[in-house]
Amino acid sequence: MMQVTCAICDVQEEIDDRSPVAKQLRNRLIHTYLCDECNERIKRRTLERWETGKFRLYKEQIENDWSLPTTT
Numbered sequence: 001m002m003q004v005t006c007a008i009c010d011v012q013e014e015i016d017d018r019s020p021v022a023k024q025l026r027n028r029l030i031h032t033y034l035c036d037e038c039n040e041r042i043k044r045r046t047l048e049r050w051e052t053g054k055f056r057l058y059k060e061q062i063e064n065d066w067s068l069p070t071t072t
Helices: 022-027 036-052
Strands: 002-005 013-015
Touching: 002 022
Parallel strands: none
Antiparallel strands: 002 013
8 A cells, every 4th residue: 555645635545556546656756646535626616617717728729830841
């Protein structure tokens, strides 16, 4: 069992060493663990903001021009 701490509420839990979450935490150190309660709260509030119409995702649109430059 792997012991983890929630990044928001500091609750300590044990998760299975073979779970995908444990593997993600071991291999990618930038990832943080959120307990189920905090994860659901964030999900619920994000959906509430999304429904107001004021929630925006600022994704940069990338245009890939894969064609070769034309020579004149």
